[in-house]
Amino acid sequence: MKEIVLLGASGSIGIQTLQVIRTNKEEFKLSGFAVHTNITMALKILKEFPVEIICVYDKDAANKLRLELQKNNMKTAILDGMDGMLTLIREVGNFVVNALVGSIGVLPTIEALTVGKNVALANKESLVSAGEIVMDIAKKSTARLIPVDSEHSAIFQCLEADYQKELSKIIITASGGSLREYTTEQIKIVGVAEVLKHPNWNMGQKITVDCATMMNKGFEVIEAKWLFDIPYEKIDVVLHRQSRVHSMAEYVDGSVLAHLGVTDMRIPIQYALTYPQRKALEPSTKFDWATAFSLDFEPISYERYPILKLAREAGVAEGTYAAALNAANEVAVSAFLAERIHFNEIAPLLERVLDNHTSYKNYTLEQLLAVDRQTRILTEKLMRD
Ligand code: MG
Numbered sequence: 001m002k003e004i005v006l007l008g009a010s011g012s013i014g015i016q017t018l019q020v021i022r023t024n025k026e027e028f029k030l031s032g033f034a035v036h037t038n039i040t041m042a043l044k045i046l047k048e049f050p051v052e053i054i055c056v057y058d059k060d061a062a063n064k065l066r067l068e069l070q071k072n073n074m075k076t077a078i079l080d081g082m083d084g085m086l087t088l089i090r091e092v093g094n095f096v097v098n099a100l101v102g103s104i105g106v107l108p109t110i111e112a113l114t115v116g117k118n119v120a121l122a123n124k125e126s127l128v129s130a131g132e133i134v135m136d137i138a139k140k141s142t143a144r145l146i147p148v149d150s151e152h153s154a155i156f157q158c159l160e161a162d163y164q165k166e167l168s169k170i171i172i173t174a175s176g177g178s179l180r181e182y183t184t185e186q187i188k189i190v191g192v193a194e195v196l197k198h199p200n201w202n203m204g205q206k207i208t209v210d211c212a213t214m215m216n217k218g219f220e221v222i223e224a225k226w227l228f229d230i231p232y233e234k235i236d237v238v239l240h241r242q243s244r245v246h247s248m249a250e251y252v253d254g255s256v257l258a259h260l261g262v263t264d265m266r267i268p269i270q271y272a273l274t275y276p277q278r279k280a281l282e283p284s285t286k287f288d289w290a291t292a293f294s295l296d297f298e299p300i301s302y303e304r305y306p307i308l309k310l311a312r313e314a315g316v317a318e319g320t321y322a323a324a325l326n327a328a329n330e331v332a333v334s335a336f337l338a339e340r341i342h343f344n345e346i347a348p349l350l351e352r353v354l355d356n357h358t359s360y361k362n363y364t365l366e367q368l369l370a371v372d373r374q375t376r377i378l379t380e381k382l383m384r385d
Helices: 011-022 039-048 058-071 081-091 103-113 125-140 151-157 205-213 215-228 266-274 308-316 321-337 343-355 365-384
Strands: 002-007 028-035 053-054 077-080 093-096 118-123 145-147 167-174 235-239 245-251 256-261
Touching: 002 011, 002 081, 011 028, 011 081, 011 093, 011 266, 011 308, 028 039, 028 081, 028 093, 039 053, 039 058, 039 321, 053 058, 058 125, 077 081, 081 103, 093 266, 093 308, 103 118, 103 321, 118 266, 125 145, 125 215, 125 321, 145 215, 145 266, 145 308, 151 215, 151 245, 151 256, 151 266, 151 343, 167 365, 205 215, 205 321, 205 343, 215 235, 215 308, 245 308, 266 343, 308 321, 308 343, 321 343, 321 365, 343 365
Parallel strands: 002 028, 002 093, 028 053, 053 077, 093 118, 118 145, 167 235
Antiparallel strands: 167 245, 245 256
């Protein structure tokens, strides 16, 4: 029995993870979960899955939910803050699904690996920000890191046992995001609502903006580097508008292994939970082979997507550049969603942050977390200047 601790239960991946648990009750049990502030959702989940302990990260929201539970005569213990989240990971369950958004997910990933619990990782920021530290702990741990990000789940399935010797590159596919058909003139006047209309995937707001800027793809390059221990020069990105091929592995003889599937995140979520087995999904997640469809690939333009280039460079530069870029991006995307800055201002802002960043070569986790905090302050300051 997998006893699951679900971090980020009220988000898009969290909700789909609950769907997978709900339809596999003989194999999976929800043992605890964490939300950021969404206590309406937390209460709803508790009514269906009456677990003994949860974490509400935001302390005010946690207090509100405690009162609500008292009224309803419900006995669940509510932890709060980062300490609460780490306690939850230590105390319950044997398998952690990390579906948090942002670098807030770094410490939970480290905690789970440290106490020997497998992690299904949907929080790519754990590796973007702290890839070196996280992979170091993963190597020493008995626990595994299993990717949930659809591209990395695909690559994970396309890598052969001896891949380090025989792989020539991995190719990460990119849909192009919500603005892929927009001209540069149109992008100049684009608003939040248009950016949030992803053509293929239904996801949370932060990642949907990251798809439009291509930061998401840049982060996925860095995530792949750490997760599979592949140098940057062997990681390519290709535009594939249909999102049917989720990523590919090319071998030295020219053979390319690809992973195909419909755009439904329940597939990689469930695979991470059942790995190495597979199970059917209801409602069906199969292609309709009676209907014609095609697969198109185009080279990606770094000119059109300067943020993809920036992310790649931050990865190659190593040190704390990627952590700084991620922190700056979290601030920039929130500001964009709050209509404080325009879409076109995100890239130059991030460039300025990296220009001002002093990278550490050998850094501790504490230094990394300090970089994250200080970069957020710097980004706010540069935004106001
Ligand atoms: Mg992805």
